[in-house]
Structure formats: structure tokens, C-alpha cells
Amino acid sequence: MTSLNVGTPIPPLERQIDVTDMVAYAGATWDWHRLHYDMEYIRSTGFSAPIVDGQMLGALMAQCVQDWVGPDARLTKLGIRFLTPVEAGTTVRCDGVTVSVESEVLKCDLTVHILDSEGEVVGTAASGHAEVKLS
Amino acid sequence: MTETILTGELRARIGETRVYVAPEPIGKAAFRYFALAIGDNNPLYLDDQFAREHGYDGVIAPPTLVCETNQYANLPKESTGYAGHGWDLEIPGTRLLRGGNEYSFHKAVCPEDILTVTWRIDDMVERTSSKGTPMVIVTSIAEYANQNAELLVTNVETLIYQWRGRPS
Numbered sequence: 001m002t003s004l005n006v007g008t009p010i011p012p013l014e015r016q017i018d019v020t021d022m023v024a025y026a027g028a029t030w031d032w033h034r035l036h037y038d039m040e041y042i043r044s045t046g047f048s049a050p051i052v053d054g055q056m057l058g059a060l061m062a063q064c065v066q067d068w069v070g071p072d073a074r075l076t077k078l079g080i081r082f083l084t085p086v087e088a089g090t091t092v093r094c095d096g097v098t099v100s101v102e103s104e105v106l107k108c109d110l111t112v113h114i115l116d117s118e119g120e121v122v123g124t125a126a127s128g129h130a131e132v133k134l135s
Numbered sequence: 136m137t138e139t140i141l142t143g144e145l146r147a148r149i150g151e152t153r154v155y156v157a158p159e160p161i162g163k164a165a166f167r168y169f170a171l172a173i174g175d176n177n178p179l180y181l182d183d184q185f186a187r188e189h190g191y192d193g194v195i196a197p198p199t200l201v202c203e204t205n206q207y208a209n210l211p212k213e214s215t216g217y218a219g220h221g222w223d224l225e226i227p228g229t230r231l232l233r234g235g236n237e238y239s240f241h242k243a244v245c246p247e248d249i250l251t252v253t254w255r256i257d258d259m260v261e262r263t264s265s266k267g268t269p270m271v272i273v274t275s276i277a278e279y280a281n282q283n284a285e286l287l288v289t290n291v292e293t294l295i296y297q298w299r300g301r302p303s
Contacts, residue, residue: 015174024172028165030205032216041215045230054233055203059173062198071179071189074243075198081235 004134010096010108013064014115017052019088025056049087054080057092057112057126064094065108065130073106077131084114086125091115096130106132140226140269140298141261152255153220157207161196163246169200196244201279202236202290207250220254226271226296234272234293241286248281257291268298 022036034041035051042050058080066075086092096110108130114123170180175197178185183193201207205219212218257274264270277290 021172021174024168028168028172029200029203030208031203031219032212034216038216055199055236056173058236058238059169059175059197059199059203063173063175063177066177066179066198071177071185075240077237077239078198079235079237082233 004098004101004106006098006100008098010064010068010098010110012093012095013060013067014091014093015060016091017056017086017088019050022050022052022056022088025053029053029055047085047087049089052086052088052090054082054086054126057082057086057094058128060092060094060112061096061110061126061128061130064096064110065132069106069132069134073132073134075130076105076133078128079130080126080128082126083124084126086114091119092125093121099129101134104134106134108132139261140229140296141259141271145224145226145271146259148222148224149256149259151222152253154254155208155220155250155252157250157252158209160247160249161201161204161206161244163194165204165206166194166196166200166246169197169204173197191243192245194246196246198240199238201244201250201288202238202277207252207279220252220277222256222273222275224273224296228299228301229271229296230299232295232297234295236293237291239289241288244279244281244287248287250287251280251282251284253278253280264297270298271296 093113096108098108100107110128112126113121114125116122166180180197186194208219210218254277257276259273273294275292279288280286
């Protein structure tokens, strides 16, 4: 982490989430909801592709912040708002910006963007905010 | 005419609670499995020695794991494959979406922690969407504690029951 000023951008973290990742996440969380892998069920709900568990985006936000602040700082709050369902195979990018630093508590806003195959932002999957205790 | 879907019967469930006690400690393997699944190789979750050098007793859980795992619930699979806590709220003509979560991480989760999770329906309100259709917003609060009654995480979850049309 290079700076703690308000307005400091958080280094972006990008990930393509495919069905294999989603199945691994389903296993790791004891959540076998068919929306994440079963095409027959998925079509019956009006979607055309498996839908990423929104909480994978929450985990990405947590990683983005924790990687940036380092192992001696601790994530104490994370708020997530789900905006757009993300289909399997999509690449997402989490980034953010510092909004305050007071009394060893850093607050930041976060966004998970949806990227197209060219790496251009085409939507917002989730927005959020986090707080970190710096020491 | 706008439909009214938040009935008195539903509102009467505000304040309802459910308590789950995990059958076993959450365990170190769960941390590694979750970290592998999300592609997060932070050694705080994987390497005891590294975690000790940064003020912990050993590896800690990736922060969102306890809010996401259904390990503690020990419930059978539903027909959808889901096997976690739910309120079984029947609101005809709607579909359920997750609106968001607000997590407060009070204390790092250790492999030895045996979770007790208390869910409570905090509120239900009806709102009108931008399309002019009704929706019910259900706010639940979950508190995750360990076997020593130490509060680990609080999770405020918003569920949205979105109108799709009166079933024929």
C-alpha cells in the first residue's frame, strides 16, 4: 500500500469466473443451488447461463481490500449491494477508492465491474463499501 | 391497481428467530477449500507460521466464509439443491433475489471455532418498484458466535421478493 490519502485508488483485482470456479465455490460453501450449474433449472428461471453466486463477488471485494492493506490490517466491515446477475464465463474487475482515513480506520468504496471480451467495462455487478482497522 | 402482497400473516413473522449450532468445528481444510475456490492465496488463511507473525494464533478464515457456508445449518437439501437457512416465506407471484449484505467482522474466525448462528427477521416492508409493481423487502440479521459465546460476525441480509405476476 503506497498511500492512505482520501481519493487513493485501490489496485484493481480482475477474475474470470467460470463454471468450474462456481462448482468449487458451491462445494466450499455447502451450497448446491441448481441456479449455479444445472442448465435445465437455469432455463426454467428465465436465465440463459449459470449465474454466479453473488457472494463470490463479495469474496473478491474482501480479497481486493485485504491484499491492498496487507496482513497487519484487518477488514472489519464489508457492505455489498447486488446490481446485475453475472453469467458464468464473465470477467469481472473489483476496484475502489479511499473515502476516509481517521483514527487508524480506513473507509473505502468498492465496485465490481462486468467486462466484455475486449476488457471494456459494460456493466456493474455489485457496489460496496469496506472498513479496515489499520493496526 | 397496485397489488398489496405484504399480508398481516407475513408481518406477524417479524421478530421470528432460528438458532443453528454447527455439528463440528469449522476446520482448517474449510479455509483452504474456500481460498482455493475464490482464487485467494493470502497466507493468513493457509500458513500458520505466517498468520502467527501477523498477530494471530494460527490461520484465520477468509472473512466472508462463515457468512456463506451452510456447514453450521446441518439441513437437508431442498429440491433446488439449497441446504442452508431460509425463512420459507411464501409470497405468491414473486421471485426471490438477494439485495445485499452488510457484514461486521468482530473477531477473526479460527479453525477450532464451533459456530452458533442466530437468525432473526428484523423487518419486512412493501415498496413499489420503478415499474410500478410491488415488492417486499425482508431484512434479516444473523449473528455468528463461537463455543465461547464470542461474537465473530454480524450479517445484515436484505432479500427482495420481486413481483412477477399473479399466478393463474
